[in-house]
Amino acid sequence: MREDNSQGSPVPPSVSEARLESVLETAVDGIVVMDDRARIILFNKACETLFGFSAEEVRGQNVKLLMPSDYAQAHDGYVRHYLDTGEKRIIGIGREVRGRHRDGTEFPLELSVGEAATPEGRQFIGILRDLRQRKVVERRLAEVQGQLVSMTRISALDELGAAIAHELNQPLTAIMLYLQAAKRKVSDDHPDGKLVEIVDKGVREAERASNIIQRMRRFVEKRDPERRQVDIAQLVHECLELVTLGTDCSGIDITNSVADGLPPISVDPVQVQQILINLVRNALEAVRNTPVKRVGMSAAVLGDDMFIRITDSGGGVPAEVVPTLFSAFSSVKKGGLGLGLTISRSIAQNHGGDLAVEPNGGEGGAAFVLRLPLGRPAQNGASADTVPTMKGPTA
Amino acid sequence: MIIHIVEDDPGVGDSLGLLLDQIGHKSIIYPDAESFFESKPPRQEDTVIVDLGLPGVSGMQLIRWLDSMKRPPKVIAITGQSSRAIADLFGTNIPAILLRKPLTEEALVAHL
Incomplete structure (x- = not known):
């Protein structure tokens, strides 16, 4: 209340018509206002884009116009139910619904509905968010x-x-x-x-x-590694994306300090990705119940090799476990066969590299170091690009 | 002549030593390259059997070291790897005598 306002204005200032107009037109979400008989009073610009109708076309029409037939049939009943009983099923709640474009295509929408008592009677305001992108x-x-x-x-x-x-x-x-x-x-x-x-x-x-x-x-071992020139920064980035999609990483500080522009390595990207995913998952698992939850990845070139380090703050590998860490079926983890590190090392070795552990080399935890030889595409012989010479009846 | 066996798997090392003993050779078993280096270097008339999959200093590194000796002993490499994996690992740089596990007496005796 502004009765004491020095300018003595008798009516509290309200959002001007023009300003409301501009808010409606700039809103990213669709805004529809209907009266208590479900007739459209207002249809903003975003709605025009969303449904393919112009505001003039829809004004005064029933909002059913914007719904697929199954919703449309039930909608009058919903409105009547609310007006009769006051029981709120969507107002103030919001839910995912389907909308119908002018051309008949249906698309997912998030709809939230508000209500306002106006001098012209009860009105309902619908805010519509296009869910297709999501x-x-x-x-x-x-x-x-x-x-x-x-x-x-x-x-x-x-x-x-x-x-x-x-x-x-x-x-x-x-x-x-x-x-x-x-x-x-x-x-x-x-x-x-x-x-x-x-x-x-x-x-x-x-x-x-x-x-x-x-x-x-x-x-x-039938499957040969399919070696390609691989950019390690990109590979690490993809691995982190894959792992974090598949695992709950909340509260874990994952730092990727693998720099762009490192020389390429000649490896089978799928196989190396398996190793990295396995190592990152282990690291995430290791910090899950520790007070400090940090996982880091870095890469560096030393001599003819690329060294990729995965560190964690998970307390390290107990000394008595280290000798058998890379052996099969020796896992101390519940529900695992303990094959992850075994196969990871054998993949690394098949690439002419190796996988090693520094039991206390991490940020208060373990560090796993994957060594892979740098790419030498000019090497003769064992190239994946060699044209196959096998012809005729082969086994 | 002494046969030095550098093999990390205790079962394989012990059984190899026993068999060589039966054949009439004196053998010493080392669990890794590091403990082999701590002992007296082999003489030219000795034979060193090296498992390629050693922890720490690799079997291949050990073989290179042995080959670089002024009077190198005979070296027999043994491995559980498949021939493809060996080719991938070492390319053309394959040890002169390379036996696949499981070893047979015939294959071994032929090189002693």
Whole structure:
């Protein structure tokens, strides 16, 4: 109330008609005002763009005009229900609805409705936000997450095969050597034909098991790394995007200090991305329950190699875990097979690089260092661009 | 002649030592290249069996070091890697004698 206003104006100042007009016309969201019989009183510029009707065309018409038929049929009932009972179903709440363009196409809208008592009776103000852009983003998010899930599944299968092959090969080697030593000892000390025969059979069975492993390994390792010149900054950026989409990272300070303009590396981007995603996920997991939640990524060139460092503030790797950290099935994590680091290291080694851990090298936690050789595209021979010469009937 | 075995897997190292012992060779087992360096250097008539997948100083680095000795011993590399992985790792720089795991007595004896 401004009764004491020195200028003595009897009416409190209100937003002028002209100013209201300009607010309505500049609003990004669509604004529609209707009376208590659902007739359109006001239709702003954003609405014209949204629905393809001009304000003149729709003035006085029922707002059903802007709705797909299923909504339109029910709308009169909604309005009557509210006017009869006062029960609010949308007013002051807002919800996602579908709108209908003049050309018949339907599109998602966020609608919030307000109410005003005016001298001309009750009026309802609808504010409409176009959700199509947001829908596109949401769909893209879902796609990327789906890709991440299937990528994780495929690599888990490969991991399993490769890890079993590698881990079984060592004890099997030992078994075969022990048996061969036993056979020698038996034939030297007790020339017992039967015993020699038994040990012989043992050796043959161990060889059979080893052949199975070799076949399995060939199957798993069938996929060659498809090397390309890769920009590490971009690769790291994509990895962070993928991981943060698929994981809850709230409260975690993720710092990417990988600079642009580093020399390219010649690697299989999908495989290296698997390593980085795995490492970043581990780092995020490590800081999940720590007071300081920091994860950092950096990259540097040293000699002929690129070193990519993933650090975390998660308390580090316990000394007793370090020796078996990269072995399969040694994970201390619940619900994991502990294959992530095993396969990550084997991918790195297949690229001529390596993966190492600094148990206390991070920001109060662990640091994993991925080493990858820099690209040498001029190298002869082992280039992915080599024209295949296989012709005719091949297996 | 002494056969030096540099192999991080205890089972593989021990069984290899036992077999060589049965064949009549004296062998010493080292779990990694670092402990091998701490011992007396091998003589020319010795043989060094090196696993390529060693932790720390790699098997390949150890082999290069051995090859650079004035009077280098014989070197036998062993590995559990597939031949493709070996080609990827070392290119044309493959050790002269390279045996795949699981090892057989015949393959080993042929090089001793």
